[in-house]
C-alpha cells in the first residue's frame with residue numbers, strides 16, 4: 001500500500017516530492033492525536049515539527065467539537081449574508097488583539113494573508129515598493145515570494161510583479177537610511193524569522209525600523225504567521241518588541257492544527273481602503289463558517305489556558321536541556337536559538353543535519369528543517385505536551401547526536 005501511494009505521487013504529483021518523503025522512510029500518515037502522529041504501519045511519531053502548525057497538538061477536543069458543531073449546521077455560507085461563527089471570531093479576536101488593531105480579515109493560507117497585506121499597503125500609501133529583511137520567508141505565491149529572501153525559491157522566477165527591496169536584518173542604521181531614501185509603501189518583517197534560522201530581531205533594531213516607517217509614512221507589517229499566538233512565548237511578539245505594527249499577519253496555529261486558516265489584522269487607519277470598498281479585496285473561502293469557528297475556538301483555548309505562558313515556561317526548560325546537549329556535543333552543535341516553543345539547533349556544518357533528522361525519524365521524532373538556512377533544525381512542539389514527552393524527545397535528540405558523531 002505504501003509503495004502504491006508513493007508511485008501515485010511520483011506519477012501524478014511530483015517525482016521530487018516523492019523523493020523528499022522517502023528520505024525518512026516510506027511511511028504513510030494515518031492518524032494523529034495530541035503530540036503524536038501514527039503511521040499506517042502503526043509507528044508512533046512524536047511531532048516536534050509540522051512547520052509550527054501544531055501549537056495545540058493534534059485534534060484538540062474543544063476545537064474538534066466547535067468544528068463538528070459548525071459542520072452540522074452551516075459548513076460553507078452562500079456569502080449573501082454574514083454567519084454567526086464570524087461574530088464569535090470577531091468578539092474573541094477583539095478581546096485579545098493589541099488595542100489599536102481592530103480590523104480583522106480571515107483568509108486561507110499564510111501566503112494569502114501576505115498578499116493581502118502587500119496589496120493593502122500599496123493601495124493605502126499609493127506607493128509601489130515593499131521592503132523586506134534579509135533571510136526573510138513570507139511564502140511562495142508571487143507577491144509573498146517577492147518579499148522572501150531565498151535564492152533557491154526566487155531564482156526560478158524571471159521577474160516579480162511587486163517592486164521590492166531588501167534591507168539588513170542586523171544593521172539598523174543601514175536599514176533606517178535605506179527606508180528613508182526609498183520611502184516604501186511598507187516594511188514587512190517576522191519578529192522571529194523561522195526559515196531564516198530562528199533569528200530574533202533585536203528590540204533596538206525594531207524600534208529603529210518603526211521610527212523610519214513613521215518618518216516616511218510607510219506601514220509596518222508584522223508577519224506573525226509562525227511565531228505568533230503564543231508559539232514563541234508571547235501572544236503578540238511585535239508588542240514585546242515595541243513594533244506598533246499597522247498590520248499583523250496570522251496563520252499556522254490559528255486553525256487549531258485542524259483547518260487551514262489565516263488572517264490579516266490591521267489598524268483602522270491602515271485598513272481604510274478595504275473599509276471603503278468591500279470588493280477591492282475578497283476571497284471565496286476567506287472567513288467561511290468552518291474556518292471562523294475553528295479560529296474562534298482556537299483563540300479561546302489559547303486565551304483560557306494561558307498558552308503563551310505555558311509555551312514560554314516549557315520553552316525555558318527545553319532550551320536549558322538543549323543547551324546542555326549542545327555542550328555535550330560541541331563538535332556538531334554550535335548554538336541553541338529561539339524562545340518559547342520556537343527553538344532551533346544550529347549545527348557546526350549543514351551536512352550533519354540530514355543524518356541527524358533521519359536518525360530522529362528512525363527513533364520516532366519529527367522535526368522541521370530550515371530550508372533557507374540549512375545548518376539550523378527547527379524544534380516546534382505542542383504547548384500541550386507532557387513532561388514525559390519532553391523527556392522522550394530529548395532522549396531521541398541525544399541519541400541522534402551520538403549517531404551523527406559515530407558516522
Ligand SMILES: Cc1ncc(COP(=O)(O)O)c(C=O)c1O
Nearest residue numbers: 109110111137138139194225226
Ligand atoms: C513567517 C511565515 N510567513 C508566511 C508563511 C507562508 O504561509 P503558507 O505556507 O501557509 O502560505 C510562512 C510559512 O512557513 C511563514 O513561516
